[in-house]
Each structure stands twice: as C-alpha cells, then as structure tokens.
C-alpha cells in the first residue's frame with residue numbers, strides 16, 4: 436500500500452441549512468465521526484446559508500457563528516472542515532422552482548421558461564446558463580464569503596448531474612459545444628479559487644462516458660459532456676474528484692481507474708448501501724494496485740460517505756443508531772448511512 440495512506444481523507448458529507456442543526460452536528464462530530472476515525476467533514480450549503488453579501492438570495496439560517504462553533508469542534512477532534520457550494524447544476528431543489536437568485540434573475544438560467552411546479556422528468560434541477568458570465572457577479576461573492584467563514588483552503592464546487600447545458604432553445608448557447616461549455620465553467624471557477632490559494636474539489640460524473648463505462652445517466656454523462664475530460668487546458672489535473680457510485684456494478688467501478696490514469700486525485704464516494712460500499716472499496720484497492728504497477732500519475736485521496744438529507748436533530752439520531760446498528764426496524768435513509776459510516780471506517784482501518 437502507498438506510504439501516504441495514513442494522510443488519506445476519510446470524509447463525511449451532509450447538507451445543512453438551519454441554525455438549529457449546528458449544535459446537533461457538533462454532537463454528531465463528537466459521538467459519531469470522531470470515534471470512527473473520520474478526519475474530514477464536507478458541509479453542503481448552496482443557498483442555505485445566511486449570506487451577508489446577498490441575504491435576499493439566502494434560503495437558510497446557518498450563520499458564521501455556527502460555522503465557527505462547528506469548526507472549533509472539528510479542530511478539537513482532528514477533523515478538517517470543507518464547504519460545498521453547488522455550481523452550474525442543482526440551482527433548484529429537485530423541480531422547476533429555482534433558487535431565489537434566479538427568481539430575481541431568470542435570464543441566468545439555461546431553461547428559464549420551465550414552470551415552477553414542473554417535476555421530473557419535465558425537469559430534474561435547474562442549471563445556470565454557461566454563457567451568461569454575469570452569474571459570477573453573484574456566485575463568487577457567496578463563494579468568497581464561505582471561504583472566509585470556513586477559513587478553508589479547499590472548496591467543493593459540486594458540478595454533478597448537469598443535464599441542461601448548451602440547449603437549442605437558449606439564445607446565447609445554441610450551437611455551442613456542451614463539453615466546451617462545461618470545461619469553460621470548470622476553468623472559470625478553478626481560476627477564481629487558484630487566485631485565492633484554494634484547492635478545488637468536484638463530483639466526477641460529468642467527465643465519465645456512461646455508455647463506455649456501463650454507468651447510468653446520473654453517475655455518468657450521456658450528452659457528450661464527458662469529452663471535456665480530454666480538455667487538459669481547462670480541466671486541471673490538480674482538481675480532487677469525488678467519484679460517486681451508489682449502485683452495485685458487477686463490472687466494478689472503472690471510473691476510478693480512469694481518473695487515476697488521467698492524473699487526478701480520486702476520492703471514491705458511497706451512500707447508503709453497506710454491501711455496495713464494501714464492494715466499491717474493494718475495487719478501489721485493486722484499482723490503486725494496478726495503477727501503481729502501470730505508473731499511473733493519479734492517486735486515491737481517500738473515501739467519502741455522502742448524506743443527502745439536510746442535517747438536523749432527528750437525522751443525527753438515525754445516524755448514530757445506524758452506526759451502532761441499534762434498531763433493525765429503522766428504515767430511515769440516515770440509519771443506512773450510519774451503517775455505511777461504520778463499515779467504511781472498519782474497512783479503512785483494516786487496509
């Protein structure tokens with residue numbers, strides 16, 4: 436095994452929006468994450484933060500003081516705190532009603548005419564329009580505020596599940612190459628972060644050819660965006676890729692091999708199925724061994740456990756019960772995520 440293995444990320448991701456959830460999260464850090472040896476906590480905020488730069492576009496009450504408290508508890512437990520701010524995609528909460536920024540500025544959306552009550556499959560989530568650079572007049576101040584409040588040198592920018600990009604009915608994107616639009620967006624944000632000395636993380640799914648790798652449309656791309664992977668001028672290899680796959684794939688997870696071959700730091704990411712998580716981690720160990728043998732330039736940066744519900748007191752209880760496997764009757768998603776946390780911790784400590 437690689438000698439830097441001990442420095443690897445063992446990470447937990449959750450969404451969080453409410454001030455009241457801050458204290459519950461601190462308890463979970465102390466009673467759940469720290470005893471399991473987790474060393475990284477990724478908090479997904481999106482508009483769900485009490486932004487001082489644009490309070491009118493905020494949807495949450497989690498504030499700077501909450502982050503200070505959470506960060507302190509993380510420091511006391513040897514855990515690095517990283518914010519996540521969703522860029523490009525996920526500009527609505529799974530449906531047609533966009534976040535407040537786009538209610539005020541619908542022209543920034545790729546598909547502004549979708550009705551507010553539209554649901555999948557009419558729309559999944561809104562995406563911003565890659566050709567409207569004025570979107571950064573809003574995004575960058577929010578991003579900078581998070582970087583300052585978290586006192587972080589790493590930011591996760593999301594970028595998963597982009598479906599609406601370079602659409603024929605967008606007057607400023609029509610005819611443009613989707614892969615170039617995607618890669619330009621990655622580069623624009625990467626440049627902004629690099630100027631601030633901040634490392635960039637992002638989800639890897641849009642860089643994967645779903646047909647070739649035998650993945651489905653969520654965890655990989657079917658619209659040609661994957662060609663952006665070859666655009667080395669725009670897609671920097673110093674980006675850390677969180678490579679998420681939540682289904683059991685009998686053929687394994689060849690995206691791990693691909694990202695290693697391409698020179699990225701790749702962080703395999705799992706969700707709520709302990710058996711699948713074990714399967715993916717087993718594949719990861721083999722992929723890393725093969726990559727070493729083949730002198731691939733990339734490396735495995737750790738493992739990420741994802742939790743997609745907004746954190747609160749109730750979720751905390753389900754997570755803790757899941758870690759202890761206290762209640763076989765508990766069917767809550769967070770309970771299963773807790774089971775995954777315990778399993779991943781066990782596997783990472785064994786390897």
Ligand SMILES: [Zn+2]
Nearest residue numbers: 564565605608
């Ligand atoms: Zn557009």
